[in-house]
Amino acid sequence: MKFRLSDNSDASWETFGKTNPYYGVLSADKFRRGNINDETLKEFFQSGEIHVDQTLELVRSHFPNALGRAAALDFGCGVGRLVLPLATRFQHVVGIDISDAYIAEAVSNCARAGTTNVEFFKTLDALQPRRGTFDFAHSYITFIHIDFERGRKIIEDIVRLLRPGGVAALHIMFRRDIGSARRVLNRLRTTFLPLNWIANVLGGRPAFEPLMQANVYSLDALLSALHPLGVRSSHVEVSHNAGNWHAYLFVQKD
Numbered sequence: 001m002k003f004r005l006s007d008n009s010d011a012s013w014e015t016f017g018k019t020n021p022y023y024g025v026l027s028a029d030k031f032r033r034g035n036i037n038d039e040t041l042k043e044f045f046q047s048g049e050i051h052v053d054q055t056l057e058l059v060r061s062h063f064p065n066a067l068g069r070a071a072a073l074d075f076g077c078g079v080g081r082l083v084l085p086l087a088t089r090f091q092h093v094v095g096i097d098i099s100d101a102y103i104a105e106a107v108s109n110c111a112r113a114g115t116t117n118v119e120f121f122k123t124l125d126a127l128q129p130r131r132g133t134f135d136f137a138h139s140y141i142t143f144i145h146i147d148f149e150r151g152r153k154i155i156e157d158i159v160r161l162l163r164p165g166g167v168a169a170l171h172i173m174f175r176r177d178i179g180s181a182r183r184v185l186n187r188l189r190t191t192f193l194p195l196n197w198i199a200n201v202l203g204g205r206p207a208f209e210p211l212m213q214a215n216v217y218s219l220d221a222l223l224s225a226l227h228p229l230g231v232r233s234s235h236v237e238v239s240h241n242a243g244n245w246h247a248y249l250f251v252q253k254d
C-alpha cells in the first residue's frame with residue numbers, strides 16, 4: 001500500500017477491493033472479511049435482487065414504456081451485487097468500476113453464477129462508441145464517494161450513453177445536516193489522513209481502514225447540466241438518515 005497523507009478516493013477503493021470488498025459495499029460488520037459466511041453472502045446478494053426489482057418497478061411506474069431490455073449499465077458495480085440481477089433482466093450488462101480488485105471479484109461472482117452476458121471496464125471511456133444505445137443506466141451508493149465536479153461529468157457521460165427514451169437511476173446525497181465543526185473535521189480527514197486513523201480507532205474500526213468520502217451533490221446544478229443533453233423528465237425518491245439526505249434520481253432522455 002502506498003503511503004499517503006491525503007485521501008485518494010480511487011486508491012482507497014482499490015484497498016477496499018483487495019482487503020474487504022463486501023464490507024466496502026455494505027458497511028455492516030457481518031460483511032467484513034473474516035465474518036462473512038455462506039448465509040451472510042446469500043443475504044448480501046439477495047439485497048441486490050430486491051434493490052433491482054424495486055428500481056425497475058419505479059422506472060415502470062414513472063416512465064411507462066421506457067424500458068427496453070437490450071442493454072444496461074451499472075456504474076460503480078463493486079462485486080457485482082446489482083450487475084447479477086440486471087443480467088437476468090437485460091440482454092447485455094456493462095459494469096464499471098475504478099478498482100481492478102473489485103472488477104476481479106465481480107468477474108469471479110459472475111463466473112460462479114454462470115452469468116455470461118456481462119462485461120466490465122474501469123471507466124466509461126471504452127463505451128464512447130456505444131453512445132445513444134443503453135436502455136437503462138444505474139448507479140447506487142457510488143457518487144456519494146466521488147466529488148461533485150468529477151461526478152457531474154460522469155453523470156453527463158452516462159446520460160450520453162442512453163438511447164432516446166432511456167432512463168438512468170442515480171443515487172446521490174444532496175444535503176448533509178451536520179454542524180460546522182463536524183463539517184470541518186470531515187474535510188480535514190480527507191486532506192490529513194492521520195485524523196482519519198484517529199477517527200477509525202475512536203469508532204472501533206481498524207486504524208488504517210481507508211476513508212469513504214461522503215460528497216454532497218447539487219440537484220439543481222445537476223438537472224441544469226443534464227437539460228441540454230435531453231433530460232426533460234425526472235422523478236426523485238428522497239430518503240434521509242442521521243442528517244444525510246439522499247436522492248434516488250430517475251431521469252429520462254428525450
Ligand SMILES: C[S@@+](CC[C@H](N)C(=O)[O-])C[C@H]1O[C@@H](n2cnc3c(N)ncnc32)[C@H](O)[C@@H]1O
Pocket residue numbers: 009010013014024025026075076077078079080081082096097098099102122139140141142145146
Ligand atoms: C459502496 S460500493 C457500491 C457497489 C455497488 N453499487 C452496490 O451497491 O453493490 C462503491 C463502488 O464504487 C466504486 N467506485 C468508486 N469511485 C469510482 C469511480 N470514480 N469510478 C467507478 N467506480 C467507482 C468503488 O470501487 C466501489 O466498488
